[in-house]
Amino acid sequence: MIKKGMRRQIVLHYILVVFLALLLVEVIFLLVIRTYYYDSIYTRITTQISQAEYFYRLSSKDSPFALQELLRSFDLNNTELQVLTLDGDMITSSTGFQPDRTITTSDVPEAVGGGIGRWVGRQTGTNESVMAVSKVLQIPGHDSYVLRYVTSVERVNSDLFNVTLLSAGIVVAVLAVVTAFSFGLANSIVKPLNNITAVSAQLAKGKFNIRIKGDYRYEIGELASTLNYMAQEIVRSNQIKDDFISSISHELRTPLTSIKGWSETLISGGYDPEETKLGMSIISKESDRLIGLVEEILDFSKLQQNEMKLSIGTVGVQELLKEIILNLWAKAEKRSIRLELEAEDGIYVRGDANRLKQVFLNLTDNAVKFSHEGSSVLLSARRVNEEEAEIVVQDSGIGISQEHLNRVKDRFFQVDSLNGGTGLGLAISQQLVELHGGTMEMDSELGKGTRVTVHLQLTEPLPAVEAPDRVSLPEPADHHERKEGQQ
Template structure:
């Protein structure tokens, strides 16, 4: 007995379809073979009755007046095996018969009445005297154009019906055999579907319990194969995400422990007292710096949490993109100076570029991108911020560096949350993930192209704001600004003739 489930449903549906089909075939076959046999018998007797009628016409013309026993000649000439030949008058009374036992009453079956009316009659029914199934065929016999007599052939159908029953039983046995084979086949088919499903279900149950190392084994085809591959891929991604999460916890623990250690050490040291003002100022500066670092880490995680829960609120306004990029360059100036990296802004547009968005969040995006470029660039190299118009309604900002680059293996994962190419580089691994989502909140796009050992280009495409009159005025002739090692805020000069910030 097949237990309840999809296997039973498959077998039951196959069984019903095949059973109904075979039943219809059996019924049609039985009716067709019965009609064929009955028509063959009828055609045989009808042909002989027509011959008898033609013979009677000739015989009457030649001998009727001189030989009143012409019925005897007809019975002898046209008698068939296993068939009774009768000559009736119009009233259905038997005038002559090949059977020694003649009916004592007139025959009133439909074939006789049809023959009396001038047509060939057929009747199938039970013989009143014997109760057996018979077929009767009657044809009128004419004398001088008048229907005077009827020739009637009667044959038993018992043998035919017996043969028909045997054929029906044989065909039914064949149908049952076919039904049994189809049922066995459907059980095998159901098992071929149910077993993989049960296997997939069992492995899925293990995954639900946290055993993500489990994998669905077997080369399944079609949808089942796709389902198995999807679940295996899901488990693989969960394992990878868990590993990334573990790495993140380890990394963030280190990131938090380092500034906390500095804060704790200097606070305990300063508590002892006895330091001159310079040393106290140095210690307080370190505490403030490490505190800012902690605040930055916490804010980064809070930003990511808000983005994941769709709770990030943007303060929308018109933002001058060039000014925002210049501010970004000033913010990273000190870090770039330490490595001797020159950061240059190259504006390829002929007018001020204005976008609609949250200036602080957009600045956060570019700060993160440029900061990464500095972190992974070699000393005494350069970073270009290129602003251009590639589409009528959009502006493209490219941050191009000549740093260490990213391998193809890691390139598709760098924007994943918690992912870090170099875990010793510090950070939470959330910067690019946050930047990606912030850009998308501004209806923009962010792409990363990189080649290991050559450099990386981060492209940020943003929609332009509706133009206003002040946006149409050009404010820079060369479109080029730079912050380079050795130059910085201490140099109080403003932009020179070439538009460079020194």
């Protein structure tokens, strides 16, 4: 007995389907064979009746001698020919027995009704299976009789029974072969699943280095590949998480050390106002840095839990990019990096101004951070069509390799961990852009720079709001006049 499980279900279902199919085929086959044999007998008898009727019409005699001649001339082997009245009373028969009995089978009324009657059943007295075929012999001006042939179908039934036994044997043999085949089929499915289940149990226990081995095909192969990929991604995520914890610990410890050190120094007293002012400035700066790190982590947590709320309004892209440049000008000036703006007038998008500023501030800050000294960072905006705007942040800095480019927007991933940060900036920017119904694409070549393209849906400006005044951007001391975009 097969124990309960998928193997048993597969075997039983497969055998059941094949058995029902074979049973249906066998029933149809036996019905066809039986119908063929019975119809052959019926056809032979009806042909003989037609000849007898033709002979009777030619003789035109209504006498016992004509009927006897009919019996002698048109008798069939192993068949009794009977002549009956229209009421079913037997007048004579080819056997000469029981001439006074009345026939009550359904073939006689059918023949009297004008057709050829056919009846199959068991004959009274002998209990033998027979077929009776009857037809009325009628000549105008003469008496009408019923000509009835009765033949045994025992031999036919015996042959049909033998055919049934043979077909049943074939069915049993086929089922035996199918059963053996179904076990092989079930094992080919169940064994890989058992292997996958065992590996999954190991993965559930935290053994993520284990993999499903075996060249499985079709859906099982896809399942195995998916689980292996899942395990690989878990290992990678754990590694990224560990790297993130290590990185964020360092990021948090550095400002905390500065704050603690200067706090203890200031508490001890004995410093002039300038030194005190310097210490307080460092404490304030490091506190802002800590707040930025914490806010970044909180933003990411909200995005992951779909709890980020947007304050939707109409945002002027040119004015937004100007604010970005003003915010980062001092940082860029320290490294002699030019911030350039090329933006078409009248580009407005629908979104949260603060969150969009966060996106482009992060993108521009990254561009400044990874640009060479004396290079430039370009912020541009243009209409792609009547429905979409394209905003680009492009630098000519160190660039990103193709290997890292595919992962740079993953959470916690950092191309260069020495530059600090949580590795969440681009992941947050990507999700914020998607929340605005836009897309963010990155193109980069190692050593030649990076281009980040953001597509956002255009909207009409608020009619009551006047366009803001032009913002004059400060110029770097060591460079030419900075190139302005369309203002």
